[in-house]
Each structure stands twice: as C-alpha cells, then as structure tokens.
Amino acid sequence: SQNAGGANGTVSGTGNSPTSGVTDKTITLEEIESGINDDTALNITWSYPNNILYELLTLTFSVYEFINGTQLVTDTVKTFSFNITSSNTTVKNVAVSGFQPGRYVIACVQAQQYYQGAVAAQTNQCGLGQTTVNGTSLPQLNLTTSFSNISANQIDLILFWPLQLPYDNVSMNATINGMIYSNYTTVSNQTYMITTYYFLNLSPNTEYNVCSSVNYSNNHVSDSVPGLMASSQNSCNKVKTTSNAMGGVGHLQVNSVLIFIFFIIVAVSSNTVFLMM
Known part of the structure; x- marks a missing residue:
C-alpha cells in the first residue's frame, strides 16, 4: 500500500489473476455516505469494470470539507492514495474520518491505470456527501x-x-x-x-x-x-x-x-x- 498527506491506507483481498486488460473506464465512483454511528466519518465506494483486473491501478483521493455553503470556506484538503493490483480488486470502499458533524464533503478520485509500466488510462470523478448529526442523516437538499x-x-x-x-x-x-x-x-x-x-x-x-x-x-x-x-x-x-x-x-x-x-x-x-x- 501507499499513502500521502498523512493518511494511512491498507488494502487486502484475493482473486484470480488473468491477463490485465486496458480500459478507459478505470473505476466508477458510486456513493459517499455517512459513517455508521460516527458523525465525523464518511464512506466512499466505487466499482470496477467487469472482467478487468489490473496490472496496477493507482487511486488518489482528494476530500474537501465545507464549513457552510454560503461562505464556501474550505478546510485543508485531505489527500491520500494507494495502489490496486489484480490481487486486491475486491477492495471497493474507504472510510474517511476527521470531519465535523453536518458538514458537506466533496470527494474526488483520480484513477490511473498502468500497463507495461506506462499510464494507459486515466479518469477523474467527484461526488457529494454529508456527515450526520447525532447519528441522524440530514434532509437531502435539491432544487x-x-x-x-x-x-x-x-x-x-x-x-x-x-x-x-x-x-x-x-x-x-x-x-x-x-x-x-x-x-x-x-x-x-x-x-x-x-x-x-x-x-x-x-x-x-x-x-x-x-x-x-x-x-x-x-x-x-x-x-x-x-x-x-x-x-x-x-x-x-x-x-x-x-x-x-x-x-x-x-x-x-x-x-x-x-x-x-x-x-x-x-x-x-x-x-x-x-x-x-
């Protein structure tokens, strides 16, 4: 595993090892949901393309916490990264803590797929989440x-x-x-x-x-x-x-x-x- 920005990551899992393939769809960011019984945490989930196992896939996350929507003042961005190979594509989510209750959080992930030592594909995706308050999810705000x-x-x-x-x-x-x-x-x-x-x-x-x-x-x-x-x-x-x-x-x-x-x-x-x- 690899970490950056003071964050520690651990990945594990088992799987078959067919020949790695190159795809322009590295991963799909799925959901950013509040942590279970933790007002300071969020869980980020993603999925992989079918029938693709990677020689090396690097995921780099940037997580932005907002104090409120009107002033748009952000805390220091949290960044971390780790590597995915054909042996651990069962890892599909990450729990991130250290937020304040009720805060909006934007999480972005840059995925780089390597093939024969070179970057073969790259995607950038972002999603929105919000931490709970006293264990309760706040109403979803929309237009x-x-x-x-x-x-x-x-x-x-x-x-x-x-x-x-x-x-x-x-x-x-x-x-x-x-x-x-x-x-x-x-x-x-x-x-x-x-x-x-x-x-x-x-x-x-x-x-x-x-x-x-x-x-x-x-x-x-x-x-x-x-x-x-x-x-x-x-x-x-x-x-x-x-x-x-x-x-x-x-x-x-x-x-x-x-x-x-x-x-x-x-x-x-x-x-x-x-x-x-």
Missing part, C-alpha cells in the same frame, strides 16, 4: 419548484436553490414548450436563492410543457480538478392555463421528469479501507 400563479395568459414558476449546498457557481434556467424565457427576478434570503420566471401572453385553456434546470459547480474544486464538479438537475411539468382572463385555478399535471446527475447509488461492499485523518 425545488412551485407555481405561484396559473391564469389564462400567464404562468409563474418559482425555483428555490438551497444556499447550504457547497457550490459557488450556480445558473438556473426555465423553458416553456422548449423556448427559453428571460423575464425573471432573483432574490435571496438566508436559506435559498429564489428565481421567479414569468411566462406571459399565453393562450387560455392550453397545456404547456414547463421545464426548469440548474447547472452548478464549485470553483475551488474545479481549479484543483479541472473539468469536474459541474452537474445539473432538471424537471418538467405539464401546466394548463385557465379558460378565461378573469383568473382561476389552472391545472398542473404532475408529470415531472427529475434528473439529478451526480452519482449512482449501489450496495456497499464489506471490504473497507480505514483511514484516520
């Missing part, structure tokens, strides 16, 4: 939407973006029947950035497809790991205007398509590497 007004000629859509999330580069957008509208207002309070979109000059008693999206990233992490931590969340609803200009209650068909692009949650392996920070 939320609501319709404040549905009339014969107008639909008003409100987007709420939680400021606690550790992203300092956030852009929101809304469309109606595929057309982007620039008529909006944005305000903020201590909890949310709130953007209201006003869709005007609509036809009465007509169904519209109203979609919203948000793109977000963290510039601090992106500077350290270029091209990463840019993600998006999208949702769509069928909304029908009222039948007359005097107003009334419009019809909202909850036919939402919600896409949260970040990481895929899978079962956690029982093979764990423990790192004490």
